Amino acid sequence: MQASKHSVVRGAHLSSRTTISTAFRSRCAPRRPSIAQGRRVVSTHAMFGLKKSSLAFLTVAKNTPHPEKVAKGGEDAWFIRVDAKGGGAFGVADGVGGYDEFGVDSGLFSKRLMQLAAEKEQTQSSSPDPKGIMEYAHRQTILPGACTACIVQLQGSKMYAANLGDSGFIVIRNGDKALATEPLQHFFDCPYQLNNSDTAPTDNAEDATMIEMELQEGDIIVAGSDGLFDNVFQDDIISIATSTIADSLKAGKSPLEANEAVAEELAALAYQHSQDLKYPSPYAIECNKDEAAMKQAQTEKLKQGGIFGKALGGVMNAVQTPTVVGGKLDDITVLVSTVVAPGSNKAALEGAAAAAAAGLEPVMAQLASGMRILQEKETKSATPIITRKKLVRSGQAKIEGAGITVADIENMDKATIQKMLMKYDLPTSGSMQKLKDRLAKAIS
Template identity: 35%
Template sequence: MIAKRRRIEENLKIESVPTYDGDCSSERDLKLVSGSLYLPKENELKPKGDDSHFICQKEGVIGVADGVGGWALKGIDAGEYARRLMKNCYVAVKKGEIDLKRVLGEAYAYTKVAGSSTACLLSLSDSKLHAINVGDSGFMVLRRGRVVYQSPLQQHRFNHPYQLGNSNASDTPSCAQELEFQTRAGDIIVMATDGLLDNVFPWEVELAVWYRLWVHEQDGDDLIPEEIAYDLAEIAMYNSLDHFAETPFSIAAKQAGKERRGGKVDDITVIVSFVI
């Protein structure tokens, strides 16, 4: 894996790390500019997949949810739970709620359909990132092309994440992790469901972001977050279909005593936010 990274870096002739500087002169004025990409896995019976997300651009709040696919065995579309949960989060934010714990709690209370899902919400205020997370969705913060923070996973056991839902076996918002991280202008945030996180290592995220920043620097074009989201989703999809690749999921499986090689085919949601 280390050798693979070195070969890629040598091919790209990485000498210095370009940065996205943003255009704010004061840390007090920091805001998020966000874009996303969603790639549901192929399933004729569930064309919308199980993931959902929202972006409140003006309020600087983003969120993702991943419906737990195991509900399909009971004939339940967990994607519908994820979509309702994210819609209710969006509504709460638009009504003026800024405390993420209350946003998630209100959304959870109003989501009455069957199923369950993970959830990760993030906001920016006073140059500090605030996040709340339930399950194995999450986010990374990149600074000067390097990952300087990655949110921890919440799992009861391997491949069994914490999940919000209405069944007795589901978790509640009281289980959520509350996270904070001091950010700077020029930081890039990558939030994703496990379709990315199970298939792409942080160093692969770094290289993808570095490459897009380098192209932007060479061409002088305006960089938009959707470009990075597309690149990362494409890498995740490619790795998920590789039956022999070493991936975060295959390593976690081995650590749990499972025989598992290659990527994990799943819905892929990526939100990329620039701190400017």
């Protein structure tokens, strides 16, 4: 048998391989041409021993609230549907902390949105439609606030996912990354988010990144809020999930216990890093990138400002930007889902369903309590709070960065002017001159 070019080349590079392993590993050709008798082979994966079949999500969750937000249960939320007959779904949402300044708890928004998503997901009779579920839950969450959202469904052997913002997931196959979402944000630390569309501009389910992917038995999906991904590197998540599941099963633990061990370990590590002022976390790295980009933009701007500006730009360039280190204090939510054959994992799936329901009880209690408080406020208030309404900042807004002069505006780039205009609640569209005039008027 003539070896393929691929294996010849690889043989040269990888001289330690035996003949049999080279043959196994040569870029694969059709090894069983004789089985294809008809027009189309029925089981498309027979060649690889990977017959497609109905699979199930065996999912567990672990949530560790931000230390200062423990009482209200933090601002993350999630849902899990485990079905012993196959399929399954889960979601995670991260309330936008910036709403604090309006006296709004985004944790209620995220919890309500996940509750609605779970209800819709469960009753949806048609094909998987995570975008439709997100759209429904977003529209029906009649509360002030905002959150990111990630919704994942399984039907047959296919995963359907919608992700908006900086929550997300990693699909791990044979110890490797098979797919991962990346955080999407409008600018640094401002993720895509679902806002109450009557109180603020919002991203929508339509803006979500959609993923459809064939899964295989043994795949591990780790989903979470940015409290996980900003504090633990993807590579570490992948190796911890893979090894902890293997070790747990080897030690005689059940598949459910194995997943719980991963969730506990990842949440604990994320929490530890989040408290560590020295850990060079994924978040710190992003901060430094952003810092460097901003510094460069400032330097470029200065260099265009004549001899003095050029000199100052040179000085800025020479100054060492302090390197940011440390984790990020945040709510941490970790969902660990293994892809299993439902038949042989009935007990584990039933156990996971019960555990998921128990785990969500306190979250639902927090949601109910928060809603009750809002309703009481509403009864006493002349204006509606829960129903759609414009938000009012608590107290007179003091614009930070004020004190700039009209001359300063001349030296600003468009993005900076637009950001300043946002602070004054002014429109940000129009020509550069229009924006400058608008900002000049606002500061005078």
